[in-house]
Amino acid sequence: MPVATSARVHPTAIISAQAYIGEECEIGPYVVIEGRVNLGNHCVIRPHATLIGPLDMGEGNMVFGGAVLGEVPQHLKFNGEETRVVIGDHNVFREHVTVHRGTTGRYETRIGSNNFLMASSHVAHDCLVGNHCILANSALLAGHCVLEDHVYMSGNSAVHQFCRMGRLSLLSGCSASTKDVPPFTIQQHINHVCGVNVVGMRRAGIPAAGIDAVRRAYQLIHRSEKPLPTSLLQLEAELGDVDVVVELITFIRDSSRGINIADSHHQPGVSIRQAA
Structure with a gap:
């Protein structure tokens, strides 16, 4: 279990011998880090969070209590294949966020940098999330979705599997899309584009x-x-x-x-x- 000398690990945390904990990381009480998890420098893992490898995480990320990153996908054909989650830098994963690893479709779920995933949001298997995206409380991404940069998903919104949301697009609260959402547009209700995201632009x-x-x-x-x-x-x-x-x-x-x-x-x- 390589742990950098400047990292601070609470004695109740359970950390796999296969994990790596970077410089200046903070690992809180009752955190579980299972399997091949690589944490970059300056990450903060709050109490009761769970990280499951294979999982590679960059620098400066914050993971809050109850969040589970890297669990196996909710996919009926998944059979234990070697898949993973890859996360960039300076992301925030609030309470009870779930991010599932990939399937044989893409073999990884990937999240970029500077994203903010609010409480109870979900990123399913094989998703690609860009940079500077916001998923508000209980926003849901089904499998194989793609979010380009600066996408905003409002609370209780959902995106159907294999859909894309273009750059600077916005999904309103309690809405859903089963089609692709073009860049710079706002969508409300079910599959109803209603305007241009002027404020975001x-x-x-x-x-x-x-x-x-x-x-x-x-x-x-x-x-x-x-x-x-x-x-x-x-x-x-x-x-x-x-x-x-x-x-x-x-x-x-x-x-x-x-x-x-x-x-x-x-x-x-x-x-x-x-x-x-």
Whole structure:
């Protein structure tokens, strides 16, 4: 059990002989660290948290009581394969957060850096979470989901397996998506895109011209009567030199599950393949 000399470990903590505890780490009372867990420097593991390897965690992470990181996936076909969880730097995992390791689909669940997972949120097997994401209380990610950077999931929201949420997208409280959520958009209720995340874009430093371009894109994609492929072609012709618009178009064209289209009839999700 390699433990750095500057680490502080409470005598009631149970730490595997296979674990590594980095410099200046704090391991609280009744923490359980099981298997091959590598903790970077300056991590704080609060009382009654559980870390299960294979788990690699970077520097400056905080894990609060009742959180369980690295447990086996909730997957009927999982048969004990060698999979893992990989976590970056400066993340916060509040009380009773659960992060499950991967399956043979991707072999790992990966979380980037500077994310804030609030109490009772869940990241399922094979998910990829980017950087600077916030999962509010009881937000739920099903298996194989992808969150790009600066995504915000409000309390009690949920994302269906294999779905993606684009950069700076926002899922409102008690809402859910079974389709991909395009970058810079806000979704509420079930599969209903309702606007542009202007506040998030401003906070991210996107200039006013870029925000205006995304607003125009929203009107063409979500408020037009035209087929989706036609709207994207028009958008390319008008604003194809604007980076955030190119990002939005690329995300939609790469979508295999389709995106949600907002209109007065709450039209269900549409993909390029369906609309063509």
